[in-house]
Amino acid sequence: MTAELRLPRLLAEIANAGSTHPVEGSTVTEALEDLFSRLPGLRNHVLDEGSSIRPHVSVFVDGHQADLETGVGDGAEIRILHAVSGGGRDARHSRLV
Amino acid sequence: MRIAVGTEKGAYLLEDGSGGWAVTGPLFPGWKVSAFGSASDGAHLAAVGSNWFGVGIHRSFDLVDWEQTDTPPSWPEDAGRKMEQVWTFHRQDGRLWAGVAEAGLFTSDDQGVTWEPVPGLNEHRTRDQWEPGFGGLCAHRVKVDGDTQWVAISAVGVFRSDDGGASWEPKNDGVAPVGLPEDAPRPEVGYCVHCVAHHPDDPNRIWRQDHSGVYRTEDGGENWARIETGLPANFGFVMWRDDSSGRLFTIPLEADSNRVPVEGALRVYRSDDDGDVWSVSGTGWDEAPQFTGVLRGAFDGDGSGGFCFGTTGGKLWLTRDHGDSWAELAPAFPRIGAISLLT
Numbered sequence: 001m002t003a004e005l006r007l008p009r010l011l012a013e014i015a016n017a018g019s020t021h022p023v024e025g026s027t028v029t030e031a032l033e034d035l036f037s038r039l040p041g042l043r044n045h046v047l048d049e050g051s052s053i054r055p056h057v058s059v060f061v062d063g064h065q066a067d068l069e070t071g072v073g074d075g076a077e078i079r080i081l082h083a084v085s086g087g088g089r090d091a092r093h094s095r096l097v
Numbered sequence: 098m099r100i101a102v103g104t105e106k107g108a109y110l111l112e113d114g115s116g117g118w119a120v121t122g123p124l125f126p127g128w129k130v131s132a133f134g135s136a137s138d139g140a141h142l143a144a145v146g147s148n149w150f151g152v153g154i155h156r157s158f159d160l161v162d163w164e165q166t167d168t169p170p171s172w173p174e175d176a177g178r179k180m181e182q183v184w185t186f187h188r189q190d191g192r193l194w195a196g197v198a199e200a201g202l203f204t205s206d207d208q209g210v211t212w213e214p215v216p217g218l219n220e221h222r223t224r225d226q227w228e229p230g231f232g233g234l235c236a237h238r239v240k241v242d243g244d245t246q247w248v249a250i251s252a253v254g255v256f257r258s259d260d261g262g263a264s265w266e267p268k269n270d271g272v273a274p275v276g277l278p279e280d281a282p283r284p285e286v287g288y289c290v291h292c293v294a295h296h297p298d299d300p301n302r303i304w305r306q307d308h309s310g311v312y313r314t315e316d317g318g319e320n321w322a323r324i325e326t327g328l329p330a331n332f333g334f335v336m337w338r339d340d341s342s343g344r345l346f347t348i349p350l351e352a353d354s355n356r357v358p359v360e361g362a363l364r365v366y367r368s369d370d371d372g373d374v375w376s377v378s379g380t381g382w383d384e385a386p387q388f389t390g391v392l393r394g395a396f397d398g399d400g401s402g403g404f405c406f407g408t409t410g411g412k413l414w415l416t417r418d419h420g421d422s423w424a425e426l427a428p429a430f431p432r433i434g435a436i437s438l439l440t
Contacts, residue, residue: 010127014145014153015165041165045150050174056149082149 001026003061003076005035011046011080015039023078028059029068031078046080056083100405101143101160102413103130103394103435108143110160110439111413111428120428124163125155132394133437134186136193136208141439144169144183144195152180152197154209160439170195170203170212185394187239196236200227200250202262218248218256218265223286227253230289230308231353237393238293242300247293247318252308254288255318268318273309292336292393294345304372306336306347306393313372327375328366329359334393341402342419345372348391348406361386365406367420379416381423392434399438407433 005023012019017039025031036043048054052068059066060079072078100111107123108130124130125145134142140156143163152170155163172178178199186209187194193205195212201219203212218236227234230252238249244261247268254269269288277284289308296302301317304324310331312321325331330349337346345368350356358364367378389410398404402419411430416423 010147010150013126014128014150016163040167041153043167044169044171045147045153048151049172049176049178049180054149054151 001072001074001076003031003072003074003078005031005078005080007042007080008082010082011042014045015042025072027068027072028061028066028070028078031072032068057081058083098399098403098415098417099439100413100415101133101141101435101437101439102407102430102433103133103143103437104407104411104431104433105129106431108133108435109428109430111426118426118428121160128153129182130435131182132185132435134193134209135188137188137191138208140208142186142193142209144186146182152183154183154195156209166210168211170197170201170214172199172201172214181233182235184235184237185239187241189241192241194239194241196239196248196250198233198235199229200234200236200253202236202239202248204262215262217258217263221256221265223253223267226284226286228287238290240293240295240300242295245300245317247295247300247303249290249293251291252289253286255290255293255303255305257318268314269321270319271314271321272305272307272312275308291334294336294338296338297340302371304336304338304345306333308332308353311336311347311372324368324372325375326373327368329362332356333391335391335396335406337396337398337404339398339402339404339419341400343371344369344378344419346378346396346404346420347375348396350390356390357388358390361388363387363389363391363408365414365420365423378420379418379422381425383425394435395433397436397438399440403438405436405438407436409433 005021023031023034102109107126109122128145132144143155146152154166154169157163181198185196195203202215205212236250240247246258256265257268258265275289292306294304305312313324314321333350335348365378366375368375389408396406403417405415413426
């Protein structure tokens with residue numbers, strides 16, 4: 001399956017890459033691994049220490065929020081987006097010391 | 098002189114010339130640039146981070162073309178920790194060290210391309226007592242002198258290794274813990290070190306800007322004593338030694354509850370006697386109130402009397418004469434967290 005993966009600007013620029021990439025795979029995981037095989041520095045930015053999608057990152061397949069197991073059809077559009085979040089510190093870091 | 102400025106939103110390069118300061122940037126637009134360093138192969142290093150996308154390390158030989166490394170420091174999945182920021186780089190000979198948040202120490206033997214954890218510190222027996230400060234739980238200063246190594250962790254304290262990093266012990270006797278009454282039993286960790294500077298020829302002489310005050314040790318951290326005479330406040334984040342003159346520099350802020358200069362008087366303070374007495378460093382200061390802070394990574398020197406600091410308000414101040422005169426530079430930037438004078 002060949003899909004089109006679109007990166008947010010922050011990731012495209014940091015990887016010195018374009019925003020749109022053809023990727024092979026029948027699931028989001030396989031499509032991401034295909035992307036990482038060419039842009040390995042992005043793995044750490046999309047997946048966390050547990051190889052899950054980062055908490056404030058979302059993946060959409062053809063407009064629907066997806067997870068790593070979501071199927072990817074031929075010609076699908078995969079979009080990586082970052083959440084609209086922030087403005088407050090993690091509660092663990094609120095101690096004034 | 099070339100100045101690299103790391104901000105909340107990208108990095109900028111300044112170079113002085115006949116027409117004034119030429120500004121290049123932003124590099125890494127939209128990314129927090131938290132530290133600069135250099136590798137022994139001549140590459141410049143920049144650490145970047147994002148609330149969404151984690152950390153990264155980039156290398157460049159010309160400051161124009163930057164290449165992202167594939168594997169920045171990372172915690173193993175079973176550690177239960179998040180890699181939030183690279184706070185500092187340190188280099189000795191061919192090896193690099195990176196201090197990170199959540200607090201830990203990593204080394205690289207391939208110019209910063211790959212990194213290995215230092216388990217003797219990262220899995221220290223006191224680890225479950227480590228608590229973050231306002232800036233997070235971060236290892237922000239590293240000094241290596243052969244087998245003797247120091248790491249400063251906020252809000253945990255200074256650790257020293259005497260066996261090349263295999264084992265570490267807290268070294269904070271004499272420093273006041275934060276958040277405890279004076280008569281409480283002294284904890285082993287819980288000392289909020291903000292910055293340290295080592296004597297270049299005797300690294301056991303260390304000056305320390307701590308949350309609780311300004312200190313000096315002459316025995317590698319075994320005993321610390323306050324050195325605050327002449328300072329308008331003992332809170333702050335900067336401790337810098339100009340090795341070409343022997344002068345020490347710090348930038349007092351009012352208090353932890355109000356992290357701005359006392360009465361808005363942004364001033365560097367210096368000591369010409371190893372910290373015994375402090376006074377305002379030179380001239381050139383703005384008489385208008387400057388309610389802005391200076392962070393621990395935002396002060397650097399070129400080794401020959403030129404040094405520069407950046408403020409949380411995005412302004413740069415520069416001296417070329419060991420702190421005898423200061424001038425504010427015209428450009429303004431986002432909140433500044435890292436400064437590096439490139440030589």
